[in-house]
Amino acid sequence: MFKDWHTLLACSVVLLFGFVLFYLGTDGFQAYTAETARVNQLITDQPEFPDVVLEDSNGRSYHVSELQGSYVFITFMYTSCGTVCPILEMNMAQVYRAVPERYIGEEIIFLSISFDPERDDPATLDKYKEHFGADGDTWRMARINNQEELEKLLSTFGVIVIPDDSGNFAHNSAFYFVDPQGMLIDVMDYTDVNNAAERVISTLQKEEGEDR
Amino acid sequence: MNQLIIGALLLLVLALPPVRHLLESIMIVHMHMQMPLLVVAGFLTAKYMQEKLPGFFKKWNRNGLPGILLFVIIMVYWTLPRTMDEALTVPAVEIFKYVSLPFLAGVPLRDSWKKLSVSGKNTVFTGFTMLFFGMGWLYIKSPEQLCNNYLLVEQLTLGWGFVTMAVCMVVYLVYKALVDPSEYE
Numbered sequence: 001m002f003k004d005w006h007t008l009l010a011c012s013v014v015l016l017f018g019f020v021l022f023y024l025g026t027d028g029f030q031a032y033t034a035e036t037a038r039v040n041q042l043i044t045d046q047p048e049f050p051d052v053v054l055e056d057s058n059g060r061s062y063h064v065s066e067l068q069g070s071y072v073f074i075t076f077m078y079t080s081c082g083t084v085c086p087i088l089e090m091n092m093a094q095v096y097r098a099v100p101e102r103y104i105g106e107e108i109i110f111l112s113i114s115f116d117p118e119r120d121d122p123a124t125l126d127k128y129k130e131h132f133g134a135d136g137d138t139w140r141m142a143r144i145n146n147q148e149e150l151e152k153l154l155s156t157f158g159v160i161v162i163p164d165d166s167g168n169f170a171h172n173s174a175f176y177f178v179d180p181q182g183m184l185i186d187v188m189d190y191t192d193v194n195n196a197a198e199r200v201i202s203t204l205q206k207e208e209g210e211d212r
Numbered sequence: 213m214n215q216l217i218i219g220a221l222l223l224l225v226l227a228l229p230p231v232r233h234l235l236e237s238i239m240i241v242h243m244h245m246q247m248p249l250l251v252v253a254g255f256l257t258a259k260y261m262q263e264k265l266p267g268f269f270k271k272w273n274r275n276g277l278p279g280i281l282l283f284v285i286i287m288v289y290w291t292l293p294r295t296m297d298e299a300l301t302v303p304a305v306e307i308f309k310y311v312s313l314p315f316l317a318g319v320p321l322r323d324s325w326k327k328l329s330v331s332g333k334n335t336v337f338t339g340f341t342m343l344f345f346g347m348g349w350l351y352i353k354s355p356e357q358l359c360n361n362y363l364l365v366e367q368l369t370l371g372w373g374f375v376t377m378a379v380c381m382v383v384y385l386v387y388k389a390l391v392d393p394s395e396y397e
Binding site (some may be wrong): 004006007009011013014015017018021022025026031032033034035036037137160161164170 | 260271272273274275277278281282285289292293294297298301357359361363364
């Protein structure tokens with residue numbers, strides 16, 4: 001088949017090109033979907049949580065910077081969601097229960113952020129939080145009323161929300177872990193509760209060890 | 213010359229922003245209509261290039277193997293969920309799509325196809341049939357959304373589109389294997 005060196009050379013060049021193309025296109029055969037690439041990129045970049053104003057289920061409004069000093073464990077959801085959000089929040093509840101009580105509310109705050117501020121007013125959030133055993137204080141559910149701030153946060157954290165025809169949203173889901181300085185330090189698979197809980201607890205224990 | 217004009221026009225029309233947005237707004241149209249049309253556009257312009265650069269194709273693609281390899285690589289690359297997503301969000305990837313599909317897939321396909329032996333052609337067909345079954349299975353069976361810019365239901369549609377294409381190719385392969393056209397001439 002390779003009697004002439006032109007063909008041999010041409011095939012080699014093509015194969016080399018293909019290798020480089022796939023290598024670059026998948027970040028070194030790591031990320032075959034944009035979601036994997038997004039998460040890898042976020043973990044490398046560690047972006048800062050943009051300053052947004054939250055309105056939580058108790059009707060309190062405050063800048064997210066007021067939460068600085070604690071780790072924050074975040075999910076993005078909307079209460080009318082019938083598919084992935086309940087599972088996301090249920091899994092978040094498992095992490096919430098797995099974290100030793102002495103850390104809860106002090107070293108770490110749980111925060112569910114709704115990207116549907118129109119429907120998710122404080123009363124709705126207050127009712128929704130009951131399903132998952134959130135107390136509204138150590139685990140808060142909040143909306144962001146300022147559309148600009150909401151979009152900035154979603155784009156910084158790479159949350160893609162697509163409204164569909166029937167008033168629902170398609171969106172990607174993950175656990176977001178923000179450190180006391182307000183930097184995003186990890187994005188975790190929301191279906192792997194054990195791994196997420198372990199990551200959170202070991203981070204808190206390490207912090208505790210350093211403080212002593 | 214006519215083919216060159218049609219090919220170039222097709223590429224131009226596909227590159228118009230409204231056409232682009234329309235075709236890319238539906239996942240299955242993006243993959244099974246826009247992308248093949250880009251290949252077709254390149255395919256049409258290939259004749260002109262062959263006439264202009266006969267030496268190049270003869271020298272570097274004598275038996276069609278390098279060309280068909282390039283075609284396969286480019287096609288497989290564009291079936292990755294990630295590349296489809298990034299074509300929508302990263303302008304450089306979108307530009308690469310408009311260059312690679314016509315000129316790195318369409319042109320080499322036309323130059324290579326006639327040069328391939330019957331068994332070579334069948335290998336390519338069988339390979340793509342398996343790839344399409346595989347991609348169909350992936351897009352249908354994947355419990356998660358593979359593309360951030362498309363809904364899950366669109367992903368299912370695309371998956372079944374792949375399977376349908378694969379079934380058509382199986383029909384074609386069976387036909388090729390069982391029917392001898394010369395008997396009907």
